Amino acid sequence: MKRFRLSRYLSVVKKEIIQLKRDKPSLRIALLMPILLLVLFGYAVNTDVDHxxxxxxxxxxxxxxxxxxxxxxxxxxxxxxxxxxxxxxxxxxxxxxxxxxxxxxxxxxxxxxxxxxxxxxxxxxxxxxxxxxxxxxxxxxxxxxxxxxxxxxxxxxxQGLGELELPLELRTRVLFNPNMKSIVFNIPGLIGLIMQNVTMILTAFSLVREKERGTMEQLIVTPIRPLELMLGKITPYVFIGFASFCVVLSLGTYWFGVPLKGSLWLLVCLSVLFLISTLTLGIFISTIAKTQLQAMQMAFAFILPSVLLSGFMFPRDTMPVVIQWLGGIVPLTYFLEILRGIFLKGVGLDALWKDTLGMLSFFVLIISVAILRFRKRIE
Missing domain, CATH: 3.40.1710.10 (abc type-2 transporter like domain)
Structure with missing residues (x-):
């Protein structure tokens, strides 16, 4: 069995970068769509009721x-x-x-x-x-x-009875979000949701595009191993996704005024792990789909359940146990806990290690299944 070789991996990375340069609409989507979605949803998704x-x-x-x-x-x-x-x-x-x-x-x-x-x-x-x-x-x-x-x-x-004194008094103190503004809770979740959707859709077309353009045959005759091909195709999108993440993170903190209470470096590191996980999920979809239309349909078929099961819209604790288990196979579930933990609570890795392990396990599982599904032959 051939070992992983850096030269073959870098050749796939180089090939994918060349394709990305030629596919300028995809680059625009990757960089501009997260900004548009965050601004749109940041103002639209507001559960505060007043006036x-x-x-x-x-x-x-x-x-x-x-x-x-x-x-x-x-x-x-x-x-x-x-x-x-x-x-x-x-x-x-x-x-x-x-x-x-x-x-x-x-x-x-x-x-x-x-x-x-x-x-x-x-x-x-x-x-x-x-x-x-x-x-x-x-x-x-x-x-x-x-x-x-x-x-x-x-x-x-x-009646001259003096002031009324109540026998019982309740004093409340709200932690992490004292003003209870929904935007402080929603913006971190929106960052995770938008990054998942954009990055997954980009890579969902990756292998399917090779099939439709007829370049899969060229890959088949090369000595490139499945793992080298998968990682090579993911790598350029990691940098694109990270650039998009930095933009929406800055927009969320400076434009919407959501304070980052925890470690920025911890957030960056765990965000890269999340991006790799969602990009790998896109590659997995790409190994199943026969056409780009099928890849798009599969991606959107995953997006809606991830919104419902991850805790973005509804608290997971109120869901049935079986539904909570299903939410456990969605990487966004873990990343939302990480985002809100670092943004709102300012906690560190000692409180987030379970969610980090969950994302890492998801990545290993999906990349393994994607490699097993990929066959260097024309079906």
């Missing part, structure tokens, strides 16, 4: 009712866009999508408040978007509770 379109039917029309409305607006979760005069107007606003929330203040609101009587304020919420509905309901409840507490405290002061 919810709100209509108000204030039947009381008193200073007390207007004060309550200001309490809602001051939180910036609610934005009053109109004032209604009937339930029919409210329903019409919600039906046609102009408003997601309606606040109905009864006509006896001020009277009952002044007479120390309980009073109810109604809120109608459009539940077609559960995220908006949950945010509106939770924040409205907090606003009303805070207002009720303030009213009760005023009543006690009038």
């Amino acid at each position: 919810i379109a709100t209509t108000v039917w204030d039947q009381s029309q008193t200073s007390e009712s207007r004060e309550l409305i200001r309490n809602f607006v001051n939180t910036e979760y609610f934005e009053v866009i109109s004032y209604a005069n009937s339930y029919r107007e409210i329903e019409q606003m919600i039906d046609d999508g102009r408003a997601d929330v309606a606040i109905v203040i009864p006509p006896d609101y001020a009277n009952k408040r002044d007479n120390d009587q309980p009073v109810s304020v109604q809120m109608l919420i459009n539940g077609s978007d559960p995220n908006i509905a949950r945010t509106a309901a939770a924040n409205a409840q907090l606003i009303v509770q805070s207002k009720a507490f303030s009213i009760q405290e005023t009543r006690l002061e009038k």
